[in-house]
Amino acid sequence: MKTRLTVQALATATACAFSTAAIADDKVTLSMWHQHPEWKDRAEAILEKFEAAHPHIDIELEEIAGTNYTARLNTALAAGEAPDLFGLPAGPETVAAAEAGYLTDLTGKLDLSSLVPSAASAVDNDGKVFGVPILGSYTVGLYYHRDIMEEQGLTPPTTREELLSVCETLKERGINPLVVPASDGIVPSFMYMMSAASIMGADGFDELRAGTRKFTDPDMVKAAAFIQEIAPCLQPGALSTAYVEGKALAAMKQGAMMPGGSADFAGYQEINPEVDLGVVPFPAAEGGTPATVTGLEYIFTINSQSEHKDEALTFLQWMLGEVAQQMVVDTITMTTNKDVVPTDSRILEEFGTARASNDVRVFYELPEVGSVFGAAQNNIAALLLGDMTPEAFSELLQAEVKPSGS
CATH class of the missing domain: 3.40.190.10 (Periplasmic binding protein-like II)
Structure with missing residues (x-):
């Protein structure tokens, strides 16, 4: 049966059409x-x-x-x-x-x-x-595959000595100890940042920014020396491994441990939904305390x-x-809203625990040390290869510090 559109209905339909168009235009x-x-x-x-x-x-x-x-x-x-x-x-x-x-x-x-x-x-x-910061903050520490470490009867390392010992054991058993995508220098530079944080802590970082502490101080040079000692623990070809590739290797259990941030966990799960990770602070350099670094996304x-x-x-x-x-x-990842807490996230709770004792701001967010990370990124490969001494590496970084009030 045919229906006829009344004048009133036609007017209503026309008005609705104009209203919809107005909304679309707005x-x-x-x-x-x-x-x-x-x-x-x-x-x-x-x-x-x-x-x-x-x-x-x-x-x-x-x-x-x-x-x-x-x-x-x-x-x-x-x-x-x-x-x-x-x-x-x-x-x-x-x-x-x-x-x-x-x-x-x-x-x-x-x-x-x-x-x-x-x-x-x-x-x-x-x-x-x-x-x-609308998409949160991040803390960087040391991820480890809980199942691999349990199968091997190992516990996550907390010190230089423990890390080197765990690395030796894993290599003897045919397992890559650390997956580190290092082609652009970013991840190993984060490792150095955590190594340095383990020695100076937050108070020492303030002193570094003020110019009363230096990367070239004897104890701080040990932070660079620790990174050089870790080089044999990295997966083969680490210096030519891009970030995306390294993340996939880590997620697919091609290594037991990997430095990474709280924001990386979502990516690991995207690659491998069954991934079973834990996180601890990065092991301390000689004389230090295990540390994390935190910054804004x-x-x-x-x-x-x-x-x-x-x-x-x-x-x-x-x-x-x-x-x-x-x-x-x-x-x-972790929120910057002080009134919001995770509903149910073990990994973020572990990051919260990891950063509770010794956490330092990332270098590049602060004007006094803003260019230090870039200098580390540009020279970390030479440090890992042994082409640069820890002392020379530390001198390059110190040259980038612009102490407050100077």
Whole structure:
């Protein structure tokens, strides 16, 4: 049977059509770049929750492999084609981008009261805020395969002597002791950072930044010497192993232990859902205490050229809140929201325990030592190969320190 559309029905339908079109026209899409492809499904689940609460805003996420991220972002910024939202390391790199005119000043535009003190401090640049930690923080320690260590009758090492002994035992039994992707120098530089932290601790780190302690102090040179001693424990071809490849090797149990951060766990699970990992602080160098290092995941900034700054601010504020941060800590990594705790995550609880006794901020977030990590990254291969002495390595790092007040 045919039906006729009455004048009133036609008017109603027309009004609805115009209303729908208006909503579509008002809808804003924010482009967003990040550098963790292994997080994409988990991150998009959080973004979908935001979009449900804010139906006029869509977030278009592009995850770019970390090895390509910086070069691609720098090119996009220079060409005026960067996304509305993008991640940067907290500290000097963010300040440099702000000084170059690439970032929107967020000072006073967001409520940051939910941040833990360390996160609030890390995004404060002499009273200015240019980015916020919406995807958590990370702590780096030593992962180990619980089943491998149990099968071999071994316990996770806590000291230099224990690590070298465990490495020797595992090698004798045909097992790679440590998986370390070292082609770009980043992971072994984190190892050095933890080795140095084991000797100086948080108080000594403050002294280093003030110029009253040095990487060239005799006890600190032992931190570099420890990394050189560890070299035989690394998997064959470590210096040509890329990060993605190394992560897959570690997840697939091609080694008993691997340095890594709390944020890496999601990636290990993506590769091997059955992976059974534990975590402890990195073993101490001679005379030290087992240590971890902690930093923020990339903080998110708003492109100064974005045409949708208000919507971007709405998004960042929501991401700082409890709904988003509960999803972050339950599915990805450690949260920076002081009111949120993991629902059920043994590995994050272990990271919390690991960093409780001796934890130091990552070097590159602080202006006095911001370029030290880069110097370590550029020279760590020579240290591992024995082409550079621990003393010479330490001198190179010390040359990069810019003590506060100097």
